[in-house]
Amino acid sequence: MAAVKEFRSWPRLNRWLLLTLPLVAASVLGQIPEGGSFGSAVGVLVVDGARRPLAYTLTAQGTVVALEPIVAQLGGQLTVGPLQLSHSLDLYGERVILGPDSAVITLGERIVPLSRQPLAGIDGLLEVPLDFLEKTYGAFLGYDFRWSAASGTLTVERARRRLLAVELDMVQIAATTTLVLQFSERPRYRVAEAADTMDIVVLGDTLELAGRMPRADSLVQGVEVTQDRVRVRLAPGVEATEPYLLSRGSRTQLVIDLTRRQATAPRRALDFAGRDFSGFKIVLDPGHGGAESGAVGRRGSLEKDLTLELATALKRRLEASMPVRVILTRDADGSLDHDTRTAIANQNRADLFISLHLNSEPGGDGAQGAETYFLDQRPSDPRAAMSAEFENRGRSARDAENGDLELMLWDLAQSRHLAGSQRLANLVQEQLNLTLGLKNRGVKQAPFRVLIGATMPAILVELGFVSNDGEEARLLDPAYRLALVDALVEAVVRYRSSTADAEVGSVTRAPQGQRP
Amino acid sequence: MSRRQVAGLVVSSILVIALGLVLANRVFRGPLSEEGEAATAGGSGVAAGGREIDLLFPGPGGLLYPEPRLLAIDGDPVRSAAAVVEALLAGPTTPSLRGPFPADTRLAGVDPGPPGTLFVELEPAADIGPWAVGSREELLAVYSLVNTLTQNVRDVERVAVVWSGVQRTTLAGHVDTSRPLTADMSWVVRRSTE
Numbered sequence: 001m002a003a004v005k006e007f008r009s010w011p012r013l014n015r016w017l018l019l020t021l022p023l024v025a026a027s028v029l030g031q032i033p034e035g036g037s038f039g040s041a042v043g044v045l046v047v048d049g050a051r052r053p054l055a056y057t058l059t060a061q062g063t064v065v066a067l068e069p070i071v072a073q074l075g076g077q078l079t080v081g082p083l084q085l086s087h088s089l090d091l092y093g094e095r096v097i098l099g100p101d102s103a104v105i106t107l108g109e110r111i112v113p114l115s116r117q118p119l120a121g122i123d124g125l126l127e128v129p130l131d132f133l134e135k136t137y138g139a140f141l142g143y144d145f146r147w148s149a150a151s152g153t154l155t156v157e158r159a160r161r162r163l164l165a166v167e168l169d170m171v172q173i174a175a176t177t178t179l180v181l182q183f184s185e186r187p188r189y190r191v192a193e194a195a196d197t198m199d200i201v202v203l204g205d206t207l208e209l210a211g212r213m214p215r216a217d218s219l220v221q222g223v224e225v226t227q228d229r230v231r232v233r234l235a236p237g238v239e240a241t242e243p244y245l246l247s248r249g250s251r252t253q254l255v256i257d258l259t260r261r262q263a264t265a266p267r268r269a270l271d272f273a274g275r276d277f278s279g280f281k282i283v284l285d286p287g288h289g290g291a292e293s294g295a296v297g298r299r300g301s302l303e304k305d306l307t308l309e310l311a312t313a314l315k316r317r318l319e320a321s322m323p324v325r326v327i328l329t330r331d332a333d334g335s336l337d338h339d340t341r342t343a344i345a346n347q348n349r350a351d352l353f354i355s356l357h358l359n360s361e362p363g364g365d366g367a368q369g370a371e372t373y374f375l376d377q378r379p380s381d382p383r384a385a386m387s388a389e390f391e392n393r394g395r396s397a398r399d400a401e402n403g404d405l406e407l408m409l410w411d412l413a414q415s416r417h418l419a420g421s422q423r424l425a426n427l428v429q430e431q432l433n434l435t436l437g438l439k440n441r442g443v444k445q446a447p448f449r450v451l452i453g454a455t456m457p458a459i460l461v462e463l464g465f466v467s468n469d470g471e472e473a474r475l476l477d478p479a480y481r482l483a484l485v486d487a488l489v490e491a492v493v494r495y496r497s498s499t500a501d502a503e504v505g506s507v508t509r510a511p512q513g514q515r516p
Numbered sequence: 517m518s519r520r521q522v523a524g525l526v527v528s529s530i531l532v533i534a535l536g537l538v539l540a541n542r543v544f545r546g547p548l549s550e551e552g553e554a555a556t557a558g559g560s561g562v563a564a565g566g567r568e569i570d571l572l573f574p575g576p577g578g579l580l581y582p583e584p585r586l587l588a589i590d591g592d593p594v595r596s597a598a599a600v601v602e603a604l605l606a607g608p609t610t611p612s613l614r615g616p617f618p619a620d621t622r623l624a625g626v627d628p629g630p631p632g633t634l635f636v637e638l639e640p641a642a643d644i645g646p647w648a649v650g651s652r653e654e655l656l657a658v659y660s661l662v663n664t665l666t667q668n669v670r671d672v673e674r675v676a677v678v679w680s681g682v683q684r685t686t687l688a689g690h691v692d693t694s695r696p697l698t699a700d701m702s703w704v705v706r707r708s709t710e
C-alpha cells in the first residue's frame with residue numbers, strides 16, 4: 001500500500017511514462033516480423049584489443065553481423081558464388097557453404113542448422129547470426145564470441161584451454177568396428193584423414209587419456225592419444241564414416257564407424273563429343289503410382305499421373321540437352337515401394353536421384369509454389385532406431401543385430417551426399433524461382449523415405465500444390481509443365497557443370513533437341 | 517528521490533512490465549487468440565486440475581498452429597500422451613485449423629518403448645487404403661503428433677507412429693515412419709509472424 005501511495009504522489013507525467021513505456025516496448029518487440037529487422041547500424045569488432053568497424057542488423061530472431069570484416073581479422077577465405085546466392089568460407093581445410101536464404105549451412109559434409117538465415121546486408125555484404133560464428137570459428141578454431149547489444153560490440157577472444165578427459169571404447173560387430181571416444185566435455189575438433197590414419201584433432205584444448213586403451217582388431221591396428229589428438233591407425237583398405245556426436249548428459253561421445261572400403265571400378269573419363277552413357281546417370285522417380293494416387297486435386301487430377309508425365313518429359317528433355325543416361329523408376333502406372341525406387345538408383349550407380357512430386361495442404365486453397373527437399377537425418381539416430389525396431393518387431397537378438405546393422409548402414413548411405421544434395425536442391429529451387437516466378441517456398445529438409453539410402457545426391461521436388469485451384473489448372477497445362485521441366489533441366493545442367501569442372505572440364509550443352 | 521520512492525518505483529516497474537508482457541503475449545497469439553481462449557474455456561477434453569498445453573494443428577500456409585487446451589497431463593507419460601492424442605484426433609476448435617488425420621481416426625493404444633520412445637497406434641475408421649495426400653499434408657500430420665507429444669509429455673523424446681497395427685514405412689508415400697521421429701519445430705508457425 002505504501003508503494004501505491006508513493007506512486008500516487010509522483011507527477012502525473014512520470015506515472016504515465018512508467019505505465020506506458022513497458023507496454024509500448026513489449027508491443028513493438030512482438031509486432032516486428034521474425035524475418036524482419038529493426039535496422040542496421042555500424043558497431044565495433046574487437047579482436048586482440050584492436051577495434052574496427054562492424055556492420056550489424058538487429059532482427060527479431062537475433063543480431064546478424066557482417067561476415068567479411070570478421071574473416072579479414074580471424075582468417076579464412078570467403079568466396080561469393082554466382083548471383084550472390086551462396087558463399088563459401090574456407091577455414092584452414094574446413095569448407096563452409098552458406099547462403100542468404102538458407103538457415104542451414106554445410107560444414108564439410110555435415111548440414112548444420114542456424115538460428116536464422118544470413119542476411120544480405122549493407123552493400124550486399126553477407127551478415128550472419130552469431131551462432132554461425134560459434135559453429136565455425138568457435139568450433140574449429142576455439143574462438144569465443146561475446147556480443148554486447150547495448151554498445152553494438154562484438155568481442156572475439158581465444159577460448160581458455162580446457163583439459164578434456166577422453167575414454168576410448170571399441171567394438172566390432174560383423175564387418176564394422178565402432179570406435180567411441182567419450183569426452184568429459186563437448187570437444188571442438190576437426191578430422192584429418194591420411195591413407196592409413198585418421199586423426200581427431202582437438203582445437204584449443206588438451207587431451208588426457210582416461211581408462212585403458214582398446215585392443216586392436218582386424219580393422220583398427222591401434223589407437224594413440226596425445227595432447228592434441230586421437231590417432232586411429234587403420235588396417236589397409238579400411239575407411240571411416242564421418243564421425244558424429246552423441247550427448248549423454250554432461251558427457252559427449254564421438255562415434256566413428258570403420259569398414260573395409262568397397263572395391264570400385266576405375267571411372268572412365270567422360271566423352272562429351274559423343275554420348276557416353278557410362279558417364280553421368282540420373283534416376284528420375286515419378287512419385288506414387290498404382291493404388292497410391294498421391295495428392296488429388298479438386299478437378300480430379302492425380303499426383304501419380306502428373307508426376308509420370310513430368311518425369312517422362314524431363315527424361316526426354318535431359319537426354320536432348322546433355323550427355324546423360326536417364327532412368328525412370330517407373331514408366332507406367334504401377335505400385336513401387338520406396339526402397340525399390342532408391343535401390344534402382346543405387347543399382348544403376350546413378351549420379352543423381354530426383355523424386356518428382358506434387359503437393360497438397362489440408363483442405364486449403366492457400367499454399368502454392370514449389371519447394372525442394374533434401375534428407376533430414378535428425379530422426380534417424382541409428383541407435384535410437386535400432387532399439388526401437390528391436391522392441392517393435394520382437395525379433396531374435398541375432399536377427400535384430402543383423403537387421404540393425406543393415407538399418408544403420410542404410411541410414412549412413414545418404415549422409416555422405418548431403419552436401420551434394422543440398423547444392424542440387426538449391427539450384428533446382430533457384431531455377432524454378434527464376435524461370436517461373438513461383439512463390440519461393442524454399443529448400444527444406446524432411447525425413448522422406450525415398451531419399452534415405454540413396455548413395456548419391458538425392459532430392460525430392462514438389463512442383464506445385466494440386467490442392468490450390470489455380471496451380472492445379474496450371475499443372476494441367478502442357479506448356480506450363482514444359483516450363484517446369486525446362487527449369488529442372490537448367491538446374492541439372494548447372495549442377496553437372498559445377499561437378500564436371502572437377503573432373504574433365506565443364507559440360508557444354510548439346511544443341512536444343514526436340515521438345516517433349 | 518527518497519529510498520521509499522526508489523523502492524516504490526522498482527516494485528511498480530516490475531508489476532507493470534509483467535502486465536505488459538502478459539498483454540503482449542495475448543497479442544502475439546494473433547488470429548488464434550480468440551478461438552484459443554474459447555477452446556481453453558469450453559473445448560472438449562477439459563479436465564479439472566489439468567495443465568494447459570498447446571496442441572498443434574495444421575492450418576493456413578501449410579504450417580502447424582498452436583491451440584491452447586486444458587488437458588489431464590500428469591506424471592504418467594502414457595496416460596498423458598493418450599489424453600493429448602485423443603484431443604488431437606478430436607480436432608481443433610479454431611475454424612481455420614484442421615484435424616491432422618483422416619476424420620474418425622481413433623487412438624488404438626499408446627505404449628512405452630525404449631527410454632524416451634513412445635509408440636502411438638492409430639486406427640482409421642475404415643480401410644481407406646493409401647492416404648491420398650501430398651507431402652506437406654503428411655508432414656503436418658506426423659509432426660502435429662510428434663511435436664505435440666514431445667513438447668508436452670514428460671520423458672517423451674521420440675514418437676513411433678503405428679497405423680492399423682503396422683509401423684509402415686510411410687503413411688501417405690513420403691515421410692519415413694518406419695522408425696521413431698523426434699520433434700521438428702520448423703513446421704510450427706512463429707507466433708509473432710501471424
